[in-house]
Amino acid sequence: MQYISTRGAAPALTFEQAMLTGLARDGGLYVPETVPTMNEGEIAALAGLPYEEIAFRVMRPFIGETFTDDEFKALIAKAYAGFGHDARAPLKQLGPNHFLLELFHGPTLAFKDFAMQLIGQLFQASLSRSGDRVTIVGATSGDTGSAAIEAFRGLKNVDVFILFPHGRVSEVQRRQMTTPADANVHALAVDGDFDTCQGLLKDMFNDFDFRDRVRLAGVNSINWARVLAQVVYYFSAATSLGAPHRAVDFTVPTGNFGDIFAGYIAKTMGLPIGKLVVATNQNDILHRCLTTGVYQTESVLPSISPSMDIQVSSNFERVLFDAYGRDGRAVAQLMDELKGTGKFTVSQGALQSLQDTFESGRVSEEGTSASIKRTLAHSAELLCPHSAVGVAVAENHLGANPMVTLATAHPAKFPAAVEEATGIHPALPPRMGDLFDRPERVTRMPGDLKALEALILERTGA
Numbered sequence: 529m530q531y532i533s534t535r536g537a538a539p540a541l542t543f544e545q546a547m548l549t550g551l552a553r554d555g556g557l558y559v560p561e562t563v564p565t566m567n568e569g570e571i572a573a574l575a576g577l578p579y580e581e582i583a584f585r586v587m588r589p590f591i592g593e594t595f596t597d598d599e600f601k602a603l604i605a606k607a608y609a610g611f612g613h614d615a616r617a618p619l620k621q622l623g624p625n626h627f628l629l630e631l632f633h634g635p636t637l638a639f640k641d642f643a644m645q646l647i648g649q650l651f652q653a654s655l656s657r658s659g660d661r662v663t664i665v666g667a668t669s670g671d672t673g674s675a676a677i678e679a680f681r682g683l684k685n686v687d688v689f690i691l692f693p694h695g696r697v698s699e700v701q702r703r704q705m706t707t708p709a710d711a712n713v714h715a716l717a718v719d720g721d722f723d724t725c726q727g728l729l730k731d732m733f734n735d736f737d738f739r740d741r742v743r744l745a746g747v748n749s750i751n752w753a754r755v756l757a758q759v760v761y762y763f764s765a766a767t768s769l770g771a772p773h774r775a776v777d778f779t780v781p782t783g784n785f786g787d788i789f790a791g792y793i794a795k796t797m798g799l800p801i802g803k804l805v806v807a808t809n810q811n812d813i814l815h816r817c818l819t820t821g822v823y824q825t826e827s828v829l830p831s832i833s834p835s836m837d838i839q840v841s842s843n844f845e846r847v848l849f850d851a852y853g854r855d856g857r858a859v860a861q862l863m864d865e866l867k868g869t870g871k872f873t874v875s876q877g878a879l880q881s882l883q884d885t886f887e888s889g890r891v892s893e894e895g896t897s898a899s900i901k902r903t904l905a906h907s908a909e910l911l912c913p914h915s916a917v918g919v920a921v922a923e924n925h926l927g928a929n930p931m932v933t934l935a936t937a938h939p940a941k942f943p944a945a946v947e948e949a950t951g952i953h954p955a956l957p958p959r960m961g962d963l964f965d966r967p968e969r970v971t972r973m974p975g976d977l978k979a980l981e982a983l984i985l986e987r988t989g990a
C-alpha cells in the first residue's frame with residue numbers, strides 16, 4: 529500500500545512514512561494510491577462487534593507492513609481504553625429516523641480523540657522501534673490541540689508544540705492545552721486567528737532546513753492516519769443501523785473537511801452511504817463552493833462553534849484530487865491560484881462530481897442557538913454548538929434512509945453557548961472535575977515564522 533501526493537510531485541510513501549511526515553514536500557496531502565474495498569459480506573460481519581474489532585478490520589488494509597496484526601490490535605486496544613463509554617461511539621435516537629453519533633467520550637471530550645489517541649500509540653510504537661525523535665507541531669482552533677497534547681504528553685521520543693489563536697478558544701479548550709505539566713508539552717498562544725496558525729504551520733513545513741533539523745511531524749487533520757481512524761465510526765454506526773442491507777445518510781459539522789472526508793473514504797470502500805451532508809456555521813466557504821463552484825476565502829467570523837471557524841479547508845484538497853480525476857498538476861494549479869488570489873473556480877466536471885457525492889447547508893448563529901434549544905425540548909439531548917449546526921442542517925436533509933448526525937464535542941466543552949441557548953450549565957464529566965484548579969503554562973507568540981522557529985529550536989535543543 530503506497531501513498532501519493534495530491535499535487536503529484538512528491539515521492540510515494542508507505543503508511544508509516546506518510547504518518548510520520550504529514551504534509552508532502554510538494555505542499556500536497558497524502559492519499560492512498562488505491563482505496564481498498566470491503567465486500568457486502570465483510571461489511572455485514574461488522575455488525576455488533578466491539579468498536580476495537582471494527583477498527584482493526586476497517587484499517588488493516590491501509591497500514592501495509594507497518595505493524596503486524598497482533599501489534600496493531602494491541603495499539604488499537606490501548607488507544608480506546610481511556611474512553612468513558614464502552615461503545616466508544618454510541619448512537620442515540622433524536623427522532624423517527626434521525627440518530628446522533630456521540631463522538632465525545634474520549635479524554636478531551638471531542639471527536640479528535642478518536643484519531644489522536646490512536647496516532648499517539650502508532651507514533652510511539654514506530655519511534656521506539658527506530659530510536660528516532662520527532663517534533664510535532666500542530667495548529668488548532670481548539671480541539672485538535674488538546675487532543676494532541678493528551679495523546680503525546682509524556683512520550684519519550686516526541687516534543688509537542690501547539691499553536692492556538694490567542695483569545696479565540698473556549699476556557700475549557702485552553703485549559704486542556706495549558707494545564708498538562710509534562711516537559712515535552714508546549715502550548716503557544718498566537719496573535720491571530722486559526723488560519724494564521726495553520727498558515728504558520730504550512731510555512732514551517734515548507735522551510736526544509738528547519739523541517740529536517742527538528743524532524744518536524746504534523747498531526748493536523750491533513751495527516752492521513754487521522755483521516756483513517758475516523759473512517760471506522762462510519763462503519764460502526766452504519767452497520768448498527770442496517771448497512772449493508774440498507775443505505776445510511778450522514779451529516780457532518782465541518783471546518784477543515786477532515787471528518788466528512790473520512791465518510792467519503794468509507795463510501796469509497798463500499799459502505800452504502802446515501803447522502804453525505806456538509807454542515808457549516810457562518811464561515812461557509814465549503815457550502816458556497818459546493819453550491820456555486822467558487823472557492824473564495826473571506827475573513828473568519830468568530831462564532832459560537834469556534835472549532836469550525838475556518839476559511840481555508842485543508843482536506844478539501846483531497847476530494848478535489850478525486851474530482852479532477854487524480855490529476856495532481858490540476859490540483860497544484862488551483863492551490864497556487866488560491867495562494868495568489870484568495871480564490872479558485874472548480875471546473876464544471878469536477879463540480880458535478882462533488883455534487884454527486886455531497887450536499888451542504890449553512891447555519892447562522894441564531895440558528896445554532898435555536899437548534900440547541902429545540903433538540904433539548906424535542907429529544908432531551910443537550911448538544912454542543914457544533915453538533916447543533918449538524919442537527920439543524922440534517923433536519924433539512926431527512927429522507928428515506930436513516931440519518932446519522934455526528935456529535936463532535938461534549939456540551940461541557942462549550943458551556944457559554946449552551947447556557948445562553950438553554951439556561952442550563954453543562955457539567956464536565958467527573959473525571960475532569962479539577963480542570964479549573966490546575967495551574968496553566970502557556971507562551972504568547974506573535975504570528976511570525978522566524979520567532980516561532982527560534983523558540984522551537986531553543987526548546988528542543990535541535
Ligand SMILES: *Cc1c(COP(=O)(O)O)cnc(C)c1O
Binds near residue numbers: 638639640914
Ligand atoms: C475539529 C472540529 C470540527 C470540524 O472537524 P473537521 O474535521 O475540521 O471538519 C467540528 N466540531 C468540533 C467540536 C471539532 O473539534
